[in-house]
């Protein structure tokens with residue numbers, strides 16, 4: 001039986017040729033124009049990157065190598081007796097551009113379990129941080145401490161040929177993915193369970209083992225985590241975390257450095273941190289209203305107050321999406337099936353009924369609909385993972401699958417250093433301000 005790495009190496013040559021031929025034939029084709037407003041507006045709508053693993057459609061949402069989330073829920077292998085896809089499967093799909101069968105997914109699971117050993121200094125470095133250090137900061141520090149294991153760093157120092165860069169990148173990416181759940185669980189148990197750590201169970205799948213190390217052995221929670229780890233993997237290439245990982249990787253920084261950089265972006269409140277902010281926002285609203293299920297009118301007033309205070313309503317809006325995020329819908333379906341009467345789910349549902357209209361009324365919010373972060377916290381809360389400061393770490397563990405699959409392809413396709421140009425307002429005015 002071929003090793004997973006050999007299987008991947010066979011894909012490289014034909015893809016390299018495909019890309020090279022395409023550039024040779026169409027490299028001069030103009031695919032868009034840039035407006036001055038886009039330079040000041042966060043480059044919205046500019047196609048400026050190649051990311052093969054997924055593509056975001058404003059109306060339809062994310063597709064991974066062409067497959068939507070409902071399609072993947074149907075087609076990807078499941079844990080025995082389970083209904084949700086195994087994230088090992090979506091990783092395989094993104095990297096190999098092929099749907100895996102049950103056996104292949106088991107091999108990915110086993111491969112990661114074999115790589116999951118963490119050198120003891122990583123735990124010591126995390127333990128040196130004060131307990132009030134945000135979990136995302138601890139996570140980034142843990143990732144950087146893991147960098148002592150970098151294969152790329154070693155290979156580069158030994159003078160590796162550039163045509164082989166993908167190989168140590170593959171090793172680093174696979175090792176990092178395998179080790180992140182343990183690092184994340186370590187932070188969680190350290191902060192919230194008096195450092196009472198739980199040993200991994202390598203007989204479980206990657207998410208199941210992660211849930212186990214966090215301290216959750218309820219099979220329904222394992223299913224939730226499989227879904228969570230599948231839907232957060234990737235969101236094409238321009239979002240802050242994916243773009244950062246690609247950008248930093250383009251300097252031939254290794255997977256550890258690139259991924260840690262991206263995680264600092266994910267930790268921003270306009271990006272991944274929004275999932276903890278949603279819960280904080282809902283709890284603050286509930287506290288202000290004296291508990292219980294707020295009425296639609298009370299929620300509307302609270303939303304208006306949030307906007308009047310010059311704050312964003314977390315979990316709503318998106319830079320690309322213009323409809324309800326299918327990742328939100330997948331989580332809502334899960335809640336409807338497993339916890340239709342959960343108090344917090346009732347609030348989240350009511351918030352969904354109220355917020356879009358008010359955001360629309362502002363006349364400026366381009367997408368009034370909920371994104372992935374509007375729902376994830378409620379599901380975690382339901383099963384007792386109540387420490388919302390930790391939520392973005394879960395998002396980060398999942399994001400490793402898409403962004404590191406992309407990083408491997410960046411190296412396999414020999415993508416160059418990313419270095420766009422910048423200009424100044426003065427120069428723009430000189431060039432275009434007189435018309």
Ligand code: CMX
Nearest residue numbers: 270271272274312313314315316317318319364365366367
């Ligand atoms: N609440 C209040 N105002 C909002 C808003 C929201 N949820 N979403 C957008 N706006 C505002 C913007 O702040 C901006 O205001 P100004 O013109 O005063 O600066 C205006 O509406 C136009 O913004 P936009 O073009 O609609 O949105 P952007 O592409 O600039 O920003 C995003 C996208 C996600 C940062 C924004 O919608 C937001 O801040 N949402 C809340 C935070 C959030 O949920 N982030 C998670 C996104 C998903 C993820 O990455 O995990």
